[in-house]
Amino acid sequence: MKKLIRHTYLSILLTIPVVLSGQNSLNLEILGNWEHEKLKQDPELLLDSDSKVTSNFNPKSIYFFQKDGVLDIKESYGQFKTNYSIKDSILSLGTLKYKILEFTQNKMVIEEFGDLVLFKKKLEFDRTNKQIEPIPAKEKILESYQNGNVKTSGERQNGFENGIWTEWYENGHVKSVIYYNMGAPLMTAAFDKTGELISKNWFDLHSNSVRTD
Known part of the structure; x- marks a missing residue:
């Protein structure tokens, strides 16, 4: 009996380092740049009989996995x-979770994971030599006209417009004020060249709709 207990205990001690080593190895092997080509047509659109099938693929995007759990994603429309x-074997990207189905030195296949995920998208990546420069976590934006007057001011967080963004006419009057929450415009006010308010709209959380004033 003692021999069996000793053997079981030894097996556990030998097994744990192997598991941890594999986990650490995966964290190291994923570092670097990966290229992903997305299908233009989302699975949800397949339920719409009126949707038209277009060309197969979108431009490729680059995922740059860095140390300390930092990831930069470069899309055709911006970098985040x-x-x-x-x-x-679960890869978490922000709030999204993916199950790693396949992982080699040059290829990775992941699938959306979770009980609430209706359409589990499968993403395929190939390792690439293409390089991207990481963007700052926070970046203040300030653009000016040739006459020196400010044109646009705001702040980006992780690549998304965040907080209050203001745009001016060249004559110095405010053109628009937009309040963003990580890229989503929650409130917008537009003005004419004399500074008079033209329109105002905001996102109403209670009705989950855009309201106009």
């Missing part, structure tokens, strides 16, 4: 930043 982590 988020966190990632790997645990028990």
Whole structure:
């Protein structure tokens, strides 16, 4: 009996380092640049009989996995930043979770994971030599006209417009004021060249709709 207990205990001690080593190895091997080509047609559109099938693929995007769980994603329309982590073959990208189905030195296949995920998208990545420069986590934007007057001011967080963004006419009057929450415009006010308010709209959380004043 003692021999069996000793053997079981030894097996556990030998097994744990192997598991941890594999986990650490995956965290190291994923570092670098990966290229992903997305299908133009989302699975949800397949339910719409009126939707038209167009060309197969969108432009490719680059995922730059860095140390300390930092990920930069470069799309055709911009570059964004988020966190990632790997645990028990689950890759978390921000708030989204993916199950790692295949992982080699040059290829990775992941699938959306979660009980509430209706359409589980499968994403395929190929390692690439293409390089991208990481963007700042926070970046203040200030653009000016040739006459020196300010044109646009605001702040980006992880690549998304965040907080109050203001745009001016060249004559110095405010053109628009937009309040963003990580890229989503929650309130917009527009003015004419004399500074008079033209329109105002905001996102109403209670009705989940845009209201206009």
